[in-house]
Amino acid sequence: MVARLSRRSALGPSEREALLALPYQMANLDRDDFIAREGDEMTHCCLLLSGYAYAYKLAGNGARQILSFHIRGDLLGLHGGAAEPNSCNLQPLASVKALLVPHKPLLDIAAQYPEIGRALWAEASVSNALLGEWLLNVGQRDARGRICHLLCELARRQAEAGICSGPDFEWPMTQEQLGDATGLTSVHVNRVVQRLRAEGWVRTTGRRVLICDWHRLSEAGDCAPGLLQAA
Amino acid sequence: MVARLSRRSALGPSEREALLALPYQMANLDRDDFIAREGDEMTHCCLLLSGYAYAYKLAGNGARQILSFHIRGDLLGLHGGAAEPNSCNLQPLASVKALLVPHKPLLDIAAQYPEIGRALWAEASVSNALLGEWLLNVGQRDARGRICHLLCELARRQAEAGICSGPDFEWPMTQEQLGDATGLTSVHVNRVVQRLRAEGWVRTTGRRVLICDWHRLSEAGDCAPGLLQAA
DNA sequence: CGTATTGTTGAGCGTAGTCAAAGTTAGTGG
DNA sequence: CCACTAACTTTGACTACGCTCAACAATACG
Numbered sequence: 001m002v003a004r005l006s007r008r009s010a011l012g013p014s015e016r017e018a019l020l021a022l023p024y025q026m027a028n029l030d031r032d033d034f035i036a037r038e039g040d041e042m043t044h045c046c047l048l049l050s051g052y053a054y055a056y057k058l059a060g061n062g063a064r065q066i067l068s069f070h071i072r073g074d075l076l077g078l079h080g081g082a083a084e085p086n087s088c089n090l091q092p093l094a095s096v097k098a099l100l101v102p103h104k105p106l107l108d109i110a111a112q113y114p115e116i117g118r119a120l121w122a123e124a125s126v127s128n129a130l131l132g133e134w135l136l137n138v139g140q141r142d143a144r145g146r147i148c149h150l151l152c153e154l155a156r157r158q159a160e161a162g163i164c165s166g167p168d169f170e171w172p173m174t175q176e177q178l179g180d181a182t183g184l185t186s187v188h189v190n191r192v193v194q195r196l197r198a199e200g201w202v203r204t205t206g207r208r209v210l211i212c213d214w215h216r217l218s219e220a221g222d223c224a225p226g227l228l229q230a231a
Numbered sequence: 232m233v234a235r236l237s238r239r240s241a242l243g244p245s246e247r248e249a250l251l252a253l254p255y256q257m258a259n260l261d262r263d264d265f266i267a268r269e270g271d272e273m274t275h276c277c278l279l280l281s282g283y284a285y286a287y288k289l290a291g292n293g294a295r296q297i298l299s300f301h302i303r304g305d306l307l308g309l310h311g312g313a314a315e316p317n318s319c320n321l322q323p324l325a326s327v328k329a330l331l332v333p334h335k336p337l338l339d340i341a342a343q344y345p346e347i348g349r350a351l352w353a354e355a356s357v358s359n360a361l362l363g364e365w366l367l368n369v370g371q372r373d374a375r376g377r378i379c380h381l382l383c384e385l386a387r388r389q390a391e392a393g394i395c396s397g398p399d400f401e402w403p404m405t406q407e408q409l410g411d412a413t414g415l416t417s418v419h420v421n422r423v424v425q426r427l428r429a430e431g432w433v434r435t436t437g438r439r440v441l442i443c444d445w446h447r448l449s450e451a452g453d454c455a456p457g458l459l460q461a462a
Numbered sequence: 463c464g465t466a467t468t469g470t471t472g473a474g475c476g477t478a479g480t481c482a483a484a485g486t487t488a489g490t491g492g
Numbered sequence: 493c494c495a496c497t498a499a500c501t502t503t504g505a506c507t508a509c510g511c512t513c514a515a516c517a518a519t520a521c522g
Contacts, residue, residue: 029234057363060453063371065361082353087360107345114342122313124355128309129318131362132288134297138370139414140294143510174468183370188510190470206519222291374478405500419478421501437487 011115018109019116035090035098036074042080044100055088056180066181067131069093069154069173073161078124080215080226081107083109093127094139138183141222143192144183148221151202155211156223168210242346249340250347256331266307266321266329273311276333277382279303282327283403286319287411297363297412300324300385304392309355312338324403369414372453374423377413379452383434384443387454398442 011019025044025078029035035053053070062123070076080086081103100152110117130153137149154171158164175193176186196202201217203210211217218224241323242250256275260266266284267278284301301307311317312334341348361384368380385402389395406424407417415423427433432448434441442448449455 057367059371060369065367065370067366079356082349082356082358084356085352087356088363107349111342111345111348114338117342117348118313119337124313124359125310125313125315125318128355128359128362131359131366132286132319135298135362135366135369136290136296137286138366139296139411140290140292156358176468180370185511186469187471187512189512192468231455416479417501418480420502421503422478425502460511 002057009121010025011113015113015116018113022101022109027098027100029096029098031092031094032039033092035092035096036080036088038086038089040086042077042086042103044082044102045075045077046090047099047101048074048076049097049099052093052170053096054093054173054177054181055090057088064180065183066177067134068127069181071154071158071161071165072163075123078120081168093177101209134181141229143182143188144195145220145222146184147178147189147192147196147222148201148217149213150178150221151209152181152218152221152223167212167214168208170207171204171209172207242344242350246347249344253332253336253340258326258329260323260329260330261346262323262325264323266323267311267317267319267328269315269317269320271311272315273308273317273334275333276308276311276337277296278308278330278332279305279307280328280330282399283324284327285324285404285408286321286414296414297408297410298365299358300412302385302389302392303394306354309351309358324408337375354386365412374413374415375426376418376451377415378420378427378452379415379421379448380407380454381409382440383449383452384440385455398443398445399439401438402435410462413445420453 036042036094038057040166048070050072052072053074053076055067055076057065057067059065076090077086081187106120110120133153137146141149151171158169163169173181174186176192178184179186179189182189193202193204196217199203201211201213203212207212263424267273269288279301281305283302284305284307286298286301286307287295289314307321310319331438337351341351364384368377382402386395386400389400394400404412404418406420409415409424410417410420411418424433424435427448430437432442432444434443
């Protein structure tokens with residue numbers, strides 16, 4: 001299970017064994033539990049087993065900026081290991097099952113098995129790159145572009161993680177959360193999503209979304225076509 | 232010199248020695264040279280000896296989002312080590328002196344000396360946290376807030392790095408660059424900066440800025456007072 | 463079945479964008 | 493040292509995208 005981290009690097013059997021021998025703790029968390037708080041010293045990192053989570057920061061005026069959404073299989077709170085206090089809040093979108101792994105033994109085996117260290121480093125790099133992508137999204141695209149881009153990113157990541165296999169997938173965040181992720185108001189998010197529906201780009205049902213027009217969506221969202229066409 | 236990385240972690244003499252024994256290469260780079268390009272596989276990371284640099288990404292429509300500014304002493308391109316291709320472009324603001332250090336030996340001694348690994352990890356965490364701070368800035372603050380925040384951040388970092396020691400410091404970026412960093416137009420940046428001057432919050436002379444009113448500036452920029460009052 | 467959360471509408475406003483031109487500064491070479 | 497050029501800053505008029513506020517509808521949930 002923990003071994004799905006192997007995506008980032010070729011791990012041999014001894015490395016898998018070391019990972020599986022790590023101490024851990026299972027946790028069931030609810031929507032208003034915190035996985036981590038800003039300013040905490042993090043002692044654990046967290047592997048999402050089921051459900052969704054998101055990281056956010058608060059501004060002085062109460063505004064909230066969501067920094068990332070996390071799906072099943074993501075490894076959260078990696079950046080905590082270095083005694084720096086944590087820089088953002090981490091909460092589940094809804095109920096979540098998670099594996100808490102203390103940092104110290106993880107760092108120990110990372111030092112012992114360079115491939116594991118490399119995989120963790122790559123994991124951190126990817127999440128850093130994603131953050132840069134979001135900054136580009138919020139800073140330089142208009143409302144429609146931001147939402148299309150976010151949709152494409154979620155589709156791509158869910159497909160890569162093998163969670164979905166088609167043009168429809170879970171889209172469990174509220175429009176207010178989408179707004180806080182894209183730097184828009186929930187009202188404006190609503191209007192944009194409505195237009196996407198009206199123009200036949202997507203169809204939404206409850207907490208899922210069905211992409212009807214990949215081409216336009218990825219063009220408006222300024223995404224490399226990549227895996228998406230598959231559908 | 233390389234040992235100023237020791238800021239992040241307590242390094243013993245043998246660790247210092249290992250760092251100083253690293254192979255490196257000196258480089259003088261101009262404004263339109265690239266330190267790194269998006270999509271490259273990075274083989275080196277880069278320690279800035281003098282001058283300023285910035286990282287940015289381009290959107291499909293040609294818009295540019297600046298992800299970070301870097302000052303003397305910063306370590307750039309750390310995230311490259313993991314075979315992932317680089318996710319952003321890295322250029323000097325003006326002429327720059329830099330030390331290029333190949334990743335492989337750096338990773339080797341990081342594996343050998345856990346304290347060095349920890350320091351590098353911390354360095355990466357801090358730059359990641361800064362990126363999150365920027366996303367919050369661009370996503371949730373108005374134009375004045377964004378610029379004040381950026382000023383405060385630059386002041387704080389230059390002070391921490393011991394580069395400036397007072398209320399005035401270098402501010403070498405053009406208004407267009409400030410715009411691309413804050414998600415605003417250069418025209419609008421210009422108007423905001425003019426108001427800051429008119430209201431007596433700052434004074435600018437050439438490529439420097441003098442902060443006249445820390446209190447208002449950090450309040451508008453939503454910054455923890457922290458080191459700033461010193462002036 | 464009632465309550466809280468989320469989604470949807472409309473009208474009016476304001477911040478920031480656009481375009482285009484003129485004014486300044488800095489850098490370069492004669 | 494001056495002339496010339498390119499880069500950067502400043503200005504004004506006009507536009508528009510997205511925000512605000514407020515009320516109502518539709519879900520989800522206990």
